[in-house]
Amino acid sequence: MRHRAALVEKSRLAIADGSKSFSAASRLFDKTTRERVWMLYAWCRRCDDLADAQDMGGALGDQSDIGEAVKHIRLLTQAALDGQPTADPAFDAFGQVASEVGLTMEDADAVIAGFELDADDWRPRSEADLMRYCWHVAGAVGVMMALVMGVKREDAFTLDRAADLGFAFQLANIARDVVEDDAVGRCYLPAIWLVEEDIEPGQHTKPHHRQELADMAARLIALMEHHAAASRIGAAKLPFRSRWAILSAARIYTAIGREVEAKGTAAWDHRVYTSKAQKIGHVTAAFFEALRNRPPSLEAMPKWTRTELAEMGRAS
DSSP: OOOHHHHHHHHHHHHHHHHHOOOOOOOSSSSHHHHHHHHHHHHHHHHHHHHTSSSSSSOOOTTTTHHHHHHHHHOOOHHHTTTOOOHHHHHHHHHHHHHTTTTOOOHHHHHHHHHHHHTTTTTOSSSHHOOOOOIIIIIIIHHHHHHTTTTOTOOHHHHHHHHHHHHHHHHHHHHHHHHHHHHTTTTOOOOHHHHHOOOEEEEOOSSGHHHHHHHHHHHHHHHHHHHHHHHHHHHHHHHHHHHHHHHHHHHHHHHHHHHHHHHHGGTTTSSSOOOOOOOHHHHHHHHHHHHOOOOOSSOOSSSHHHHHHHHHHHOO
């Protein structure tokens, strides 16, 4: 038998340790939604740590056994959904929140597929490949977060916009972490982009290519901006407190991407982050944005959609 209060507390500690930005934004939700968001986050964080052999998003560990780690993640997730104890609080928390809001193994598999890509030492060849990766590791999480917030499955438009927010977050992360990723043998920049910049294989983070790297980061941030703008249209349909939390998170994460672009070739000299004071500023601005609730319209929605990207994943 699960003890919900204990799972909520462990999940609260996980988000406080794993993501100060999202922890701050999550406190704006109403109590029930906040607890559910924490439990979903705890599962995401634990899966990521197991797949990358790391602790709370720290330094990557031994990557030689990722395939087995992914199998373990899938087995524990299915057990949690079946109501079985897993001896892992994060998976038990996922089982708890899934039972409350109707999350399914299909929802979880969309995220786990992203870990499988890393296990296969996958590299994106095109922008479509890049966005497919963003769907699995972040867009699918955005959809589950929306379901946790009470969005109905039949509300495809709002779920699409939730995926857009996940895309925006991941594109900002890729731009910020490109040098750190390269240090552990990973590259999420499309191979076509590298060819267009005339960069030799494996050389994109070398000092003599720093301008080209800054140019590719700007492309990532342009994509981020478009998806973030689309996500605001979906956020307008959420209850006030959920809207405020989501807009706060959006402001915090897109600020990271904009800072990477603003720093240009110096963006990777030191890790870009938002200070506590900056977070408070973003949360305050988001309050008034949520209160007005009049997101700017877009001439065109983003090219990449969760439906198309999910189909790409199933076809591969």
